[in-house]
Amino acid sequence: MVDSIVAATDGSPAAAAAVRWAADDAGRRELPLRIVHVVEHWPYGISAFPPPGWQDATAQAGEQVLAEAVKTATGRRPGIDVTTGLAGGTPAEILRDLAGTATELVIGGRGLGGFAGAVLGSVTLRVAGHVPGAVVVVRPGGGETRDEVVVGVDDSPECGPAVGFAFEQARLRGGGLRALRAWQVPLHAFMPETVHDIAGIRQEQQRLVADALAPWRERFPEVEVVQEVTCSHPVPALVDVSAQAGLLVVGSHGRGALGAMVMGSVSRGVLHRAHCPVAVVRA
Ligand SMILES: Nc1ncnc2c1ncn2[C@@H]1O[C@H](COP(=O)(O)OP(=O)(O)OP(=O)(O)O)[C@@H](O)[C@H]1O
Ligand SMILES: [Mg+2]
Structure with a gap:
């Protein structure tokens, strides 16, 4: 099978931003871009009452959405090679299946539906972090022209693929990589009888980041890396640096059987608040 980048569109401004991001990355990676639109089977969410002509009308509207997206991409x-696909079914399910076979899946942070004030749509939340591989979530406006890539580093097994994805993006963009680890002083550290070697802890945190980066530095020697360790909560720390970045990469932070089904609070937090596109990468 040919590697390709898949972008999903529902015709919304956020999806158009996702298509633009995907087109840029297809250019950088010299890969074809496939743009997909999913037509929901049943208009009322129940398998009854389709109005006459419903299927033809939605398919026609879907083709229109795809034609617009192709225009946006090209x-x-x-120069990129663009194909389209019109599928029928439940968008989140179809996109999850597609993510498994694509180099990466690119979606908008929200779509046409939702409610006023919603930052993330239900499809976004049901896809990002729930499928193996990389899902890039793009919101209109932020970070499209900056080149630095930021990756959040922790001690979970999920971290490796995220770091690898970040190195690859940094190489493609030529803008350097910032690897950030945020750590917090636990509550018991403030008890009067506890003595902590804070300098030692800092040093150990730096070592942890260095270890996580080591195999990837060897594979991508051309990537310039800045290693940053900060004493704060990871979400505000990552959101802060995302203001100067073109892409923020995090693992989905799944641990064990339950962990594999839910997205970690850090991934979810940065998806809500980052100033640039976010890649959630799962092993
Ligand atoms: N029918 C669809 N076909 C293809 N991609 C879709 C479809 N629906 C959503 N997407 C993708 O998912 C992204 C997020 O859309 P989502 O539906 O989650 O947000 P919303 O419409 O604002 O909220 P909700 O649907 O939960 O009311 C879109 O930008 C698009 O990339
Ligand atoms: Mg929607």
Whole structure:
């Protein structure tokens, strides 16, 4: 099978931003771009009452959405190879299946539906972090022109693929990589009888980051890396540096059987608040 980048669109401005991001990355990676639109089977969420002509009308509207998205992609990157796919079913389920076979899946942070004030749509939340591989979530406006890549580093097994994805993006963009680890002083550290070697802890945190990066530094020697360890909660720390970044990469932070089914609070937190596109990478 040919490697390809898949972008999903529902015709919304956020999805258009996702298509632009995907077109840029297809150009950088020299891969084809596949744009997909999913037509929901049943208009009322129950398998009854389709109005006459429903299927034809939605398919026609879907083709229109795809044609617009192709224009957006080729307008952004004229040289790329673009194909389209119109599928029928439940968007989150279809996109989860597609993510498993694509180099990466690119989606908008929200879509056409949702409610006023919603930051993330239900499809976004049901796809990002729930499938193996990389799901890039793009919101209109932020970070499209900056090149630095930021990756959040922790001690979970999920971290490796995220760090690898970040190195690859940094190499493609040529803008350097910032690896950030945020750690917090536990509550018991403030008890009067506890003595902590804070300098030692800091040093150990630096070592942990260095260890996580070591195999990837060897594989991507051309990538310039800045290693940062900060004493704060990871979400605000990552959100802060995302303001200067073109892409923020996090693991989905799944641990064990239950962990594999839910997205970690850090991934969820940065998806809500990051100033640039976010890649959630799962092993
Ligand atoms: N029918 C669809 N076909 C293809 N991609 C879709 C479809 N629906 C959503 N997406 C993708 O998922 C992203 C997020 O959309 P989502 O549906 O989660 O947000 P929403 O419409 O604002 O909220 P909700 O649907 O939960 O009311 C879109 O930008 C798009 O990339
Ligand atoms: Mg929607």
